[in-house]
Amino acid sequence: MNQQDGFHVAVVGATGAVGQQMIQTLVNEKFPISKLTLLSSARSAGKRVEVNGQEITIEEAKPESFEGVDIALFSAGGGVSKELAPEAVKRGAIVVDNTSAFRMDADKPLVVPEVNELDLHQHNGIIANPNCSTIQMVVALEPIRQKYGLKKVIVSTYQAVSGAGASAVEELIEQTKSILNNETIEPQILPVKSDNNHYQIAFNAIPQIDKFQDNGYTFEEMKMINETKKIMHLPELQVSATCVRLPVAVGHSESVYFEIEAGDVSANDIKALLKDAPGVVLQDDPENQIYPMPANCVGKNDVFVGRIRKDIDEDRGFHMWVVSDNLLKGAAWNSVQIAERLVKLGLVK
């Protein structure tokens, strides 16, 4: 491929759980690439990976790494993004950042293409990719907001360990084996590697994802609350969240309660709406025990919705169950999708 055939794309954090999926997704979606630069910390630099039959050596990410790069996808932690994303922009690249570093910055669009694609026009070089749990929820809620208005959302999540990285998946697997073999375990990563205490995740449920804030909510919960309002352009929306980690490798699930503005709406109305909604697959047939589950969504780009039903007491209240691959729509696919839309809108120089 030569220069006219595509863009010079860089993936920062190429060896991580999300970075690996970014590379795979670029290939699967046939993103027009003239050159692919893979960047990482010094620790992983020098590793070779095969992409589409071509061997690429991973390089250490430095400011100069972004010379000539058109599009840079970042997923190497907030610190790396804060340091290097502005350097990439300075060198003419457009950045799609999959960390929490810039999400709430007023001058940086926070984008889920099915919801607020047009916010991309406001970019100043950096576009933030929302939190995984937020993305799958707003894809399911946006069609409902459009047709019936949205007043309130209360979500409880059942999140996979891969959100915390490949080492957390390893911890789950090793711990499960140890417990089955009656061996002692030494949790070291979950719930949060840099926090003081680490707890068993195998055969358990941990009500902490990311660190606690002063208000008693975790950062993950506050991300869901603040990002949802920003993406949907609903500063007045009432949102609350409880985020829980389960011993699942890939695929976040969410129990979402929402209240709409309109009256006289049935569960079947909501189902009909979501059946044709972009990025949504409706799996809702209780009679035949059809509902979404993480094991069935791994490797898929869609957001799966089921268990749609009306609240028993609140006429404008509904419940639904939302599942998606947290590494794909929650991260890699949403980032590549943003890149695709940037190209389509003529926003990549």
Ligand code: L14
């Ligand atoms: O904010 O530990 O993009 O599962 C989402 C996954 C933070 C960590 C983010 C996890 C990450 C979180």
